[in-house]
Amino acid sequence: MSAKSTTASGELVSLQRELERIFASLGHGMYVVDKERRIVLWNRAAESILGWREKDTLGKDCREFIGHLDDNGEQVCDKTCPLLDTIEKSNTTYAGIVWAHTESGELVPVNVSCAPLLEDGQAVGAVEVFSDMTHEKEVDRLKSTMCSVVAHELRTPLTSMKGYLELVLGGEVGDITDDQRDFLTIVGENAQRMQELIDDFLDTEKLESGLIEMHWEDLDVGSLAEQSLKDLAPAAQEKSLSVVVELEEVPPVQGDRDRMKQVLANLVSNAIKYTKEGEVGVRTYVNGEHVTVEVWDTGVGIPKNEIDRIGEKFFRASTAAKTSGHDSGLGLAITKEIIKKHDGELRIESGTGKGSRFSILLPISKERKVMRNPQEGSNE
Amino acid sequence: MSDKPVVVVAEDEPQIANLVRYKLEKSGYEVLWGKDGQRAWELIQESKPDLVILDVMMPIMDGFEVLRAMHDGPETREIPAIMVTARGMEEDILKGFEEGAVDYMVKPFSVTELAARVKATIGRREQDTE
Numbered sequence: 341m342s343a344k345s346t347t348a349s350g351e352l353v354s355l356q357r358e359l360e361r362i363f364a365s366l367g368h369g370m371y372v373v374d375k376e377r378r379i380v381l382w383n384r385a386a387e388s389i390l391g392w393r394e395k396d397t398l399g400k401d402c403r404e405f406i407g408h409l410d411d412n413g414e415q416v417c418d419k420t421c422p423l424l425d426t427i428e429k430s431n432t433t434y435a436g437i438v439w440a441h442t443e444s445g446e447l448v449p450v451n452v453s454c455a456p457l458l459e460d461g462q463a464v465g466a467v468e469v470f471s472d473m474t475h476e477k478e479v480d481r482l483k484s485t486m487c488s489v490v491a492h493e494l495r496t497p498l499t500s501m502k503g504y505l506e507l508v509l510g511g512e513v514g515d516i517t518d519d520q521r522d523f524l525t526i527v528g529e530n531a532q533r534m535q536e537l538i539d540d541f542l543d544t545e546k547l548e549s550g551l552i553e554m555h556w557e558d559l560d561v562g563s564l565a566e567q568s569l570k571d572l573a574p575a576a577q578e579k580s581l582s583v584v585v586e587l588e589e590v591p592p593v594q595g596d597r598d599r600m601k602q603v604l605a606n607l608v609s610n611a612i613k614y615t616k617e618g619e620v621g622v623r624t625y626v627n628g629e630h631v632t633v634e635v636w637d638t639g640v641g642i643p644k645n646e647i648d649r650i651g652e653k654f655f656r657a658s659t660a661a662k663t664s665g666h667d668s669g670l671g672l673a674i675t676k677e678i679i680k681k682h683d684g685e686l687r688i689e690s691g692t693g694k695g696s697r698f699s700i701l702l703p704i705s706k707e708r709k710v711m712r713n714p715q716e717g718s719n720e
Numbered sequence: 721m722s723d724k725p726v727v728v729v730a731e732d733e734p735q736i737a738n739l740v741r742y743k744l745e746k747s748g749y750e751v752l753w754g755k756d757g758q759r760a761w762e763l764i765q766e767s768k769p770d771l772v773i774l775d776v777m778m779p780i781m782d783g784f785e786v787l788r789a790m791h792d793g794p795e796t797r798e799i800p801a802i803m804v805t806a807r808g809m810e811e812d813i814l815k816g817f818e819e820g821a822v823d824y825m826v827k828p829f830s831v832t833e834l835a836a837r838v839k840a841t842i843g844r845r846e847q848d849t850e
Contacts, residue, residue, distance in 0.1 A: 492777060492806050495806050495827045495828055496733055496736065496827065498827075498828045499733075499739075499827045499828035499829065500733070500735045500736055500739065501828075502828045502830075503739040503740075503828070503829075503830075503831045504735075504739060506830060506832060507739070507742065507743065507831065510832065512742075512743070512746060531828075535828060
């Protein structure tokens with residue numbers, strides 16, 4: 341009996357040591373506070389992230405030295421302290437990224453979550469786990485800097501290239517031969533391709549970062565679809581494709597006109613690009629609470645097992661890659677994001693060699709999402 | 721002084737400035753080039769041009785600062801300005817309109833279209849002052 345209990349307490353001691361070792365060796369910063377937010381435990385990673393040593397922190401109120409700040413530089417300790425929240429509600433709190441004071445007086449971004457320490461169902465303290473987000477913040481900053489550099493530094497040379505070409509092709513600097521015109525036209529088309537790629541790239545970044553502004557209004561998507569088909573008709577004619585338009589009268593939907601045009605132009609130009617012979621078409625109809633716009637073709641189609649990946653950035657269906665050499669694989673990613681911003685849905689039916697049918701489902705306008713211009717409002 | 725309408729082009733890229741100058745001179749304007757915002761502002765004050773083309777991103781004074789300076793000056797307040805910006809910054813342009821910009825174009829722009837807008841803006845202004 342006594343031998344057995346000795347073993348049991350020996351196991352407890354070794355278990356405790358084991359836990360201490362684990363606590364100390366965790367890659368995440370971690371500390372434990374009591375109900376008064378005084379530090380009880382402080383691990384090595386916390387020390388290396390914040391610089392405060394364990395012996396200097398034990399027994400101290402965490403507000404006095406770490407003092408989390410939000411992105412606006414305001415103390416969160418007295419308002420929305422995640423530790424306090426955790427202790428009061430006895431549940432886990434994810435606080436997100438806040439700024440913590442280091443021993444050397446700097447601020448570091450940390451990603452914080454807290455969990456209560458319970459004894460008989462009562463919170464007696466809390467544990468905070470945090471990771472250093474300096475690197476992520478830096479990556480974020482570099483990404484947005486890169487975007488504005490791309491926007492400015494690539495557009496400036498493109499403006500020069502396209503502008504001077506316009507002058508030469510426009511005959512404003514003298515006559516040019518037919519061959520010169522043909523070759524310079526090719527240069528112009530390629531500059532245009534570069535511009536489209538940059539535009540797509542920036543659109544993707546903007547949509548992802550939520551920086552895009554939508555200008556809501558009631559839209560007749562049928563006429564927008566018809567227009568995009570008309571705009572691209574020359575490309576269809578060049579390939580002798582039949583163009584089919586079946587427009588049912590549909591109620592208006594709330595949308596951003598330019599962005600919706602972009603979506604439809606993208607779907608129609610894909611339909612034409614990936615169809616060698618047969619038809620391309622648009623169709624609109626009402627489907628319950630939604631207006632559906634379909635863009636379909638009799639083209640190369642998308643293998644069934646690749647349909648789910650359509651809309652992934654830079655992804656191109658294998659059938660598409662075989663048909664046309666150049667395409668960034670961003671168009672449908674942008675399309676999908678824009679439709680999502682409209683509370684809509686993109687459905688794809690396709691198969692290898694079976695053509696494709698892209699259906700956009702958009703909720704029928706019930707009320708206006710935003711105030712229209714004040715004059716219009718006062719007339720109502 | 722010639723009696724051609726005067727356009728100040730504020731643009732830090734010499735090649736783009738030359739492009740615009742070439743097109744506008746051919747279209748019958750006298751073009752003054754400011755290679756940065758401050759030089760452009762000096763030219764605007766000296767020449768009281770008929771129109772200003774303002775790139776947004778420029779050293780020393782950016783396009784908005786020039787626009788504000790024009791707006792604050794009693795003699796330059798009425799001069800129309802066309803802003804030129806990179807795509808993706810169109811929202812910023814809204815603030816340009818508040819400061820008195822009359823139009824804007826997005827890079828890469830068509831010089832033919834720019835010349836057409838210059839003509840339309842100056843024409844509109846002449847009608848207004850008649």
